[in-house]
Amino acid sequence: MARPIIExxxxxxxxxxxVAVDNVTFSIDEKDFLILLGPSGCGKTTxxxxxxxxxxxxxGEIILNDRVVFSSEKGIFVPARERDIGLVxxxxxxxxxxxxxxxxxxxxxxxxxxxxxxxxxxxxxxSYMQLEGLKDxxxxxxxxxxxxxxxxxxxxxxxxxILLMDEPLSNLDAKLRLDMRAEIKSIHAQxxxxxxxxxxxxxxxxxxxxNIAVINKGVIEQIAPxxxxxxxxxxxxxxxxxxxxxxxMIEGTTDAGDGMVSVTNELxxxxxxxxxxxxxxxxxxxxxxxxxxxxxxxxxxxVPGEVRTILPSGPETVLRVRYERYVFSLLVMQEVTLxxxxxxxxxxxxxxxxxxxxxxxxxxxxxx
Amino acid sequence: MKxxxxxxxxxxxxxxxxxxxxxxxxxxxxxxIVILPFAKMVEDSFxxxxxxxxxxxxxxxxxxTLFHWKRVFDSALTQNILYRPLMNSxxxxxxxxxxxxxxxxxxxxxxxxxxxxFKKIVATMAVLPYVIPSYIHALxxxxxxxxxxxxxAVGVFQYLTGIAxxxxxxxxxxxxVTTLSIHYFPFTFLLVSAALTSIxxxxxxxxxxxxxxxxHILRRITFPxxxxxxxxxxxxxFSRVLGTFGTPYFLGTPVRYYTLSTQIYTNIINRVPxxxxxxxxxxxxxxxAIIYMNQRMIGKSKSFVTIAGxxxxxxxxxxxxxxxxxxxxxxLLFIASVILPLLLLVWQTLTLxxxxxSIKHLTLLFWIGEANTAFAEGEAGILRxxxxxxxxxNSVKLALVSSVLAGFxxxxxxxAVVKGRNTKLAYAVEQMSxxxxxxxxxxxxxxxxxxxxxxxxxxxxxxxTFTLVALVCVAKNLPFTSRAGITSxxxxxxxxxxxxxxxxxxxITRFRKIILPLSIQGAISGFILVFITVMRELSLIILLxxxxxxxxxxxxxxxxxxxxxxxxxxxxxxxxxxxVFGELVSRRFGKxxxx
Numbered sequence: 001m002a003r004p005i006i007e008x009x010x011x012x013x014x015x016x017x018x019v020a021v022d023n024v025t026f027s028i029d030e031k032d033f034l035i036l037l038g039p040s041g042c043g044k045t046t047x048x049x050x051x052x053x054x055x056x057x058x059x060g061e062i063i064l065n066d067r068v069v070f071s072s073e074k075g076i077f078v079p080a081r082e083r084d085i086g087l088v089x090x091x092x093x094x095x096x097x098x099x100x101x102x103x104x105x106x107x108x109x110x111x112x113x114x115x116x117x118x119x120x121x122x123x124x125x126x127s128y129m130q131l132e133g134l135k136d137x138x139x140x141x142x143x144x145x146x147x148x149x150x151x152x153x154x155x156x157x158x159x160x161x162i163l164l165m166d167e168p169l170s171n172l173d174a175k176l177r178l179d180m181r182a183e184i185k186s187i188h189a190q191x192x193x194x195x196x197x198x199x200x201x202x203x204x205x206x207x208x209x210x211n212i213a214v215i216n217k218g219v220i221e222q223i224a225p226x227x228x229x230x231x232x233x234x235x236x237x238x239x240x241x242x243x244x245x246x247x248x249m250i251e252g253t254t255d256a257g258d259g260m261v262s263v264t265n266e267l268x269x270x271x272x273x274x275x276x277x278x279x280x281x282x283x284x285x286x287x288x289x290x291x292x293x294x295x296x297x298x299x300x301x302x303v304p305g306e307v308r309t310i311l312p313s314g315p316e317t318v319l320r321v322r323y324e325r326y327v328f329s330l331l332v333m334q335e336v337t338l339x340x341x342x343x344x345x346x347x348x349x350x351x352x353x354x355x356x357x358x359x360x361x362x363x364x365x366x367x368x
Numbered sequence: 369m370k371x372x373x374x375x376x377x378x379x380x381x382x383x384x385x386x387x388x389x390x391x392x393x394x395x396x397x398x399x400x401i402v403i404l405p406f407a408k409m410v411e412d413s414f415x416x417x418x419x420x421x422x423x424x425x426x427x428x429x430x431x432x433t434l435f436h437w438k439r440v441f442d443s444a445l446t447q448n449i450l451y452r453p454l455m456n457s458x459x460x461x462x463x464x465x466x467x468x469x470x471x472x473x474x475x476x477x478x479x480x481x482x483x484x485x486f487k488k489i490v491a492t493m494a495v496l497p498y499v500i501p502s503y504i505h506a507l508x509x510x511x512x513x514x515x516x517x518x519x520x521a522v523g524v525f526q527y528l529t530g531i532a533x534x535x536x537x538x539x540x541x542x543x544x545v546t547t548l549s550i551h552y553f554p555f556t557f558l559l560v561s562a563a564l565t566s567i568x569x570x571x572x573x574x575x576x577x578x579x580x581x582x583x584h585i586l587r588r589i590t591f592p593x594x595x596x597x598x599x600x601x602x603x604x605x606f607s608r609v610l611g612t613f614g615t616p617y618f619l620g621t622p623v624r625y626y627t628l629s630t631q632i633y634t635n636i637i638n639r640v641p642x643x644x645x646x647x648x649x650x651x652x653x654x655x656x657a658i659i660y661m662n663q664r665m666i667g668k669s670k671s672f673v674t675i676a677g678x679x680x681x682x683x684x685x686x687x688x689x690x691x692x693x694x695x696x697x698x699x700l701l702f703i704a705s706v707i708l709p710l711l712l713l714v715w716q717t718l719t720l721x722x723x724x725x726s727i728k729h730l731t732l733l734f735w736i737g738e739a740n741t742a743f744a745e746g747e748a749g750i751l752r753x754x755x756x757x758x759x760x761x762n763s764v765k766l767a768l769v770s771s772v773l774a775g776f777x778x779x780x781x782x783x784a785v786v787k788g789r790n791t792k793l794a795y796a797v798e799q800m801s802x803x804x805x806x807x808x809x810x811x812x813x814x815x816x817x818x819x820x821x822x823x824x825x826x827x828x829x830x831x832x833t834f835t836l837v838a839l840v841c842v843a844k845n846l847p848f849t850s851r852a853g854i855t856s857x858x859x860x861x862x863x864x865x866x867x868x869x870x871x872x873x874x875x876i877t878r879f880r881k882i883i884l885p886l887s888i889q890g891a892i893s894g895f896i897l898v899f900i901t902v903m904r905e906l907s908l909i910i911l912l913x914x915x916x917x918x919x920x921x922x923x924x925x926x927x928x929x930x931x932x933x934x935x936x937x938x939x940x941x942x943x944x945x946x947x948v949f950g951e952l953v954s955r956r957f958g959k960x961x962x963x
Contacts, residue, residue, distance in 0.1 A: 015790075016790070052866075052870055053869075053870075054866050054869065054870070056381050056382075056385075058378075072374055072377065072378070073374070074377075075373065075374075075376070075377030075380065075381075077381045077384070079384075079869070080866070080869045080870050081869050081870070081871070081872045081873060081874065082872075083870075085870060086870065087866075087867070087870040089863045089866070089867060090863075091861065091863050093861075093863035093864050093866065093867035094867075095864060095867075095868075095882060095886075096886070097885045097886060106868065106871055106873070106881070107871030107872055107873075110868070110871060110872045110873045110874075110877060111872050154867075154871070158871065158872075
């Protein structure tokens with residue numbers, strides 16, 4: 001059993017009258033890569049800053065490496081500089097009046113390491129991050145990608161076992177972002193440092209995380225591995241927030257048939273593979289765009305519709321198909337020969353349909 | 369029990385943040401240097417002073433009384449003490465603001481929107497009158513138009529023409545308004561040209577495309593867009609003129625034309641300080657109300673976003689036949705506002721006898737002459753005169769000390785305010801550091817006189833010390849330096865400091881290695897501007913200096929008062945040289961942080 005490195009208990013942060021973080025509890029195991037994912041203003045950065053010690057929580061407890069660094073109960077607050085963490089900012093926060101090597105050496109100098117040791121460490125990290133030749137440059141003389149590398153080097157040089165990153169890639173262009181994702185993933189693999197990473201980019205979260213915490217309005221909606229988040233979202237918010245194009249939703253009420261629950265409204269009667277859901281419950285059925293397919297004729301769980309738009313993008317194509325007041329998104333991997341205005345039949349496989357309680361928003365399907 | 373413990377923990381954590389500590393310290397400092405003097409001044413106005421025993425038999429020093437308030441607002445003297453000076457203050461301020469606005473705006477329009485020749489040079493020249501201390505324009509005026517009314521030498525005009533200029537030309541409303549308008553128009557010029565150059569011409573062009581005439585565009589599009597700048601310059605000029613002391617003193621008092629500022633001075637000098645305090649109070653109220661109005665109006669109209677990207681074009685209105693006539697007019701204005709005053713001053717310093725401007729009697733005696741009992745009661749030329757050299761040294765020391773101190777305090781305040789953004793504490797510190805801006809110079813001096821003339825609680829009696837003069841200069845310039853500090857901290861951003869914090873740096877290290885090096889660039893131009901301001905300061909310190917602490921500006925004032933115009937002119941020239949030098953240095957640092 002892996003040991004928890006970061007433990008956050010009942011953490012709350014109130015700014016004036018605004019509750020930015022509301023009674024959040026989670027823990028992160030050694031070598032884990034946790035991504036805090038959520039819309040802007042959801043409190044994810046505040047959580048990161050509280051772990052770093054840059055923000056004083058209102059309530060709760062934070063334990064790093066078995067050491068209580070904050071406890072409202074016991075009156076403990078260890079400031080950032082004593083927490084031994086590495087932090088990369090969205091803006092990189094490189095000091096414009098220092099060269100690359102001065103930026104990197106700063107932390108070591110502050111810790112009063114011997115200068116030959118500093119020199120060696122700085123040189124090592126510079127070659128590790130492929131920054132040779134930029135040593136004596138100032139930050140403003142470098143590209144965004146290079147600045148990003150310097151920021152990473154500055155964080156890594158003192159070898160912290162907890163790395164915190166606050167949207168580090170959001171200022172880079174799309175191509176560079178892909179490269180840096182791979183880079184950060186490999187840094188994580190090599191250093192084995194426990195990492196907390198904040199982003200609003202769900203693709204970034206899906207590709208990098210070992211666990212994702214989806215945050216909304218200061219509350220953790222779900223914390224789970226990326227696959228689970230995508231396939232078994234705990235509630236409607238997560239289902240809707242994750243995935244592009246967004247998940248398709250159909251409101252209805254349950255109708256317990258022969259063990260399998262079906263969801264019906266005035267337009268549909270969709271069979272699902274869910275069981276043990278009370279009848280006559282208002283629910284929301286949801287299905288991912290890639291799970292809907294086009295079939296030649298009517299049948300069970302099919303919906304007739306008119307093709308509205310066709311949006312090809314490289315290997316895949318997004319289709320929008322309208323049926324009455326519903327517009328379904330489909331993600332199709334094959335060549336599409338349809339044209340707008342054409343009528344098609346959509347097939348919604350029962351095993352792909354997730355059922356959520358309309359009132360609470362919780363996932364009801366439990367077919368695993 | 370548990371809750372109480374938590375509250376204490378929370379309080380402890382709160383106070384552990386460096387910016388909170390700094391904010392709290394500044395709250396105390398600002399209370400002492402801004403709020404307390406005001407409170408003490410109001411209190412003193414209700415208390416019998418020792419000197420009051422001359423004025424009233426009922427006076428019992430230390431006791432409560434409404435005597436002073438009655439004397440100012442409801443007595444036979446009210447007309448002379450309050451109403452007339454108030455009317456004079458308001459009428460000169462209004463006139464100056466109006467003329468300065470007209471000249472400044474026209475010039476700004478010419479420079480930024482027309483094909484006037486030599487625009488760049490004109491733009492630089494237009495600022496110069498503002499660099500020269502305002503009362504020096506008044507001295508130059510006297511050198512030109514002084515008549516024999518107040519005794520002493522007559523001015524160049526009477527010397528050359530033999531005609532004595534009438535009183536209205538020599539003293540009072542007319543010369544005050546003329547000299548101050550000349551001094552203040554650059555202020556409008558700067559504000560309005562900044563506004564004009566930030567208006568995208570495309571806004572005007574789109575009007576043109578829609579078929580509007582040039583005049584129509586000017587009236588309906590351009591004018592509303594520069595209106596905030598116009599209002600600002602009008603109102604700020606108004607409040608500055610209201611607090612000006614030197615000019616109305618030199619040009620007004622000879623004909624008993626008093627303004628509030630000179631009335632404050634006269635009352636305090638004549639040992640009726642409480643009346644002076646009440647007048648200072650009136651001045652502060654008016655000035656605060658005006659500035660508050662301005663903030664309100666600016667706040668509303670700031671929502672015009674006129675800058676649409678960087679590279680916008682400016683369409684120049686062709687002046688056609690008027691190009692050169694207008695240029696000549698500007699040159700004339702420049703001669704009248706800069707060259708002529710300087711020439712008059714220098715000429716005056718070279719005259720052996722005060723009323724003899726002939727070439728054959730020109731001398732360098734008042735610059736480098738040894739003490740000679742035949743002239744000026746044996747005072748040596750200013751470059752050899754120990755008293756003047758001491759005053760020069762005082763001036764430089766004062767300007768250095770207060771600019772460095774005010775600059776550093778500004779950085780600290782900027783840090784605390786930006787770090788604590790959106791908290792009540794930071795807001796309080798920000799607002800309080802802005803307060804001295806509302807208090808006109810002479811009234812601010814009066815405040816300090818009220819608080820520091822006697823020992824007050826733990827505060828020592830600082831009257832007569834260099835410390836007090838420096839303190840008042842620091843406090844008065846704090847609004848400016850803390851603004852600059854806030855701006856530069858906002859540019860630096862919190863993350864640069866936080867990055868060093870996560871790497872293990874203590875606050876001292878963070879401040880020394882990160883914040884200070886990053887903010888010093890912006891601070892240096894701030895230092896220099898405060899240096900210049902203090903170097904030419906008169907209104908603020910005139911009530912506080914004593915013979916030991918006198919500066920070049922107050923020496924000018926004394927010599928002028930005693931009729932040694934050669935000396936006062938020579939010292940003025942010296943001040944101008946230092947100020948212009950400072951201005952040049954500050955331009956080298958490039959950044960313009962306003963005025």
